Amino acid sequence: MPHDFTAQRAETVAAFNDLQAEHGLPEVADVDYFFVPASDGADWRPLAEELSREGFACEFFEAEGEDAPYLAATLPDQIISATGIWIGEELATRTALPHGFAPDGWGLEG
Numbered sequence: 253m254p255h256d257f258t259a260q261r262a263e264t265v266a267a268f269n270d271l272q273a274e275h276g277l278p279e280v281a282d283v284d285y286f287f288v289p290a291s292d293g294a295d296w297r298p299l300a301e302e303l304s305r306e307g308f309a310c311e312f313f314e315a316e317g318e319d320a321p322y323l324a325a326t327l328p329d330q331i332i333s334a335t336g337i338w339i340g341e342e343l344a345t346r347t348a349l350p351h352g353f354a355p356d357g358w359g360l361e362g
Contacts, residue, residue, distance in 0.1 A: 255349055261338050268334040281362040283330045283337055285344045287323045287353040294352030296323045302347050322356060
């Protein structure tokens with residue numbers, strides 16, 4: 253089944269709007285995109301290498317307790333808007349899917 257980018261974008265915009273309304277968001281921040289292994293044998297290293305070439309800083313976190321393992325791909329010093337977050341998320345997701353990883357949200361630092 254192909255990935256539903258339309259639904260993913262709608263979720264991103266809704267989450268952004270909720271956060272902006274509830275807490276306000278900074279004008280500039282690091283944006284973290286999270287990806288979880290979606291297939292057996294998914295190797296995060298080739299994905300991290302490819303994302304790094306696109307300007308992402310990547311870090312892999314092993315499973316801990318009930319938390320699944322995940323890859324965090326960070327774009328530093330981004331102007332914060334729903335569209336800006338989505339552009340990075342779409343690029344990272346299109347890169348992650350062929351490597352056996354699925355998107356699992358995003359967050360802001362700074």
